[in-house]
Amino acid sequence: MLHTDLLPRDTAVRLIDENGESVSDERYALPDPGVLLTAYRGLIEGRRLNDQASALVRQGRLAVYPSSHGQEACQVGAAMVLSAQDWLFPTYRDSVALIARGVAPAEAMVLLKGDWHSGYDVRAHHVAPQATPLATQLLHAVGFAHAAKHRGEDTVVLALCGDGATSEGDFHEAMNFAAVFHVPVVFFVQNNEFAISVPLSRQTAAPSLAHKAIGYGMPGQRVDGNDVAAVLAVLGEAVxxxxxxxxxxxVEAHTYRMQAHTNADDDTRYRERDEVQAWVARDPLRRLRAHLTATGALDEETEERFARGADEIADEMRTALNTDADLDPEDLFRFVTSSRSPQLEEQWRLLRGEIERSQLADASGPSNGESR
Known part of the structure; x- marks a missing residue:
């Protein structure tokens, strides 16, 4: 392969512009209307889930939520290009991708609720646990793909990360190993311009993040991350x-984080409101809706049906998270290893003793004249 074949384009691939107009491309074809309609339903559901999850944080039912509002095209596209036997390795901001992959919304939110486990059966959905540390899941994704290759399996691994993860050493190690051992993995960088408060300009001097690929001997490509048609085409080719x-x-998707990093972040401290508003016109839902309506693929009845379906999913998630969990403290030790070590057993005895003493104190009631 010539080195020129590894370089990404100077501008991101786009198949539908901000006004919903088709953009011709000599390499990538516009997906069929049926595929785009399925993607649009995913975008509607993803936006509704983002809004509902943010509301649940305010109600105290979720500990934290990193919204992907505005990035739904990346999320839905990532799920749609994979076959049933393929695997997705997500980040903490990829809940919509999980749900589009078939994970129940309530299960996808368990980790963000603050529970002790990932909330879903990773083997049933072929979705690895969401990773909060930056870039660690990339190494796991490469290792998984390497093992699948050795077993002769027809498996492709799609590893998601953000622009901030490309500044981590794990990103370099994962890219280098994947290229040297020629494993079936696709790295999908959602470049939303900020690693919390650090803008992209303070992370790299490269022309684009996709240009980093040539240094490892693999092809890189740039795509308009708010154009789900282009995301499907470019990611699909890579898979x-x-x-x-x-x-x-x-694959680097150029998109934007429309909301704060999480509910604990004040994004007004590092970016102007005018900058955020400039991306409203590039909204992935608005763009695809305009295209599908103009081509006759989307009518009012279908739009309403998609909206009702999204509301039902959000209602299911809200109902599930409004139920208090029956927690067993021993679960902290029960699932660490297949057989409990003496050290873990000792820690559990200490915690159990503290719990029993606390229960006895509560049962004995107030003392020394104190009243409740």
């Missing part, structure tokens, strides 16, 4: 390439 034995790829 097909990996499945055919072509090795790893790096």
């Amino acid at each position: 097909d390439r990996a499945r055919a034995g072509g090795g790893p790829s790096l």
Whole structure:
């Protein structure tokens, strides 16, 4: 492969512009209307879930929520390009991708609620646990893909990360290993311009994050991350390439984080409101709705049906998270290893003793003349 084949385009691939107009491309074809309609339903559901999750944080039912509002095209596209046997390795901001992959909304939120486990059966959905540390899941994704290749399995691994993760050493190690051992993994960087408060300009001097791919000997490509049609086309090509034995790829999606990093973040301290508003016109839902309406693929009845379905999913999630969990403290030790070590057993005895003493104190009631 020539080095020029590894370089991304100077501008991101786009198949539908901000006004919903088709953009011709010599390499990538616009997906079929049926595929785009399925993607639009995913965008509607993703936006509704983002809004509902943010509301649940304010109600105290979720500990934290990193919204992907405005990035739903990346999330839905990532789930749609994978086959049933493929695996998704997500970050903490990829809840919509999990749900689009088939994970129940309530289960996808368990980790963000503050429970002790990931909340869903990773084997049933072929979705790894969401990773909060930056870039650690990339190493796991490469290792998984390497093992699948050795077993002769028809498996492609899609590893998601943000622009901030590309500044981590784990990103370098994952990229280098994947390229050297030619494993079937696609790295999908959602470049939303900020690593919490650090803008992209303070993270890299490269022309784009996709340009980093050539340094590892793999192809890189840039895509308009708010154009779900382009995301499906570019990611789909990378997945097909990996499945055919072509090795790893790096795809950079240019998108924007419309809301704060999490509910604990004040984004007004590091970016202007005018900057955020400039991205409203590039909204992935608005863009695809305009295109599908203009082409006759979307009518009012279908729009209302999608909205009702999204509301039902949000209601299901809200109902599940409004139920208090029956927690067993021993679960902290029960699932650490297949057999409990003496050290863990000792820690559990200490905690159990503290719990029993607390229960006895509560049962004995107030003392020394104190009243409740």
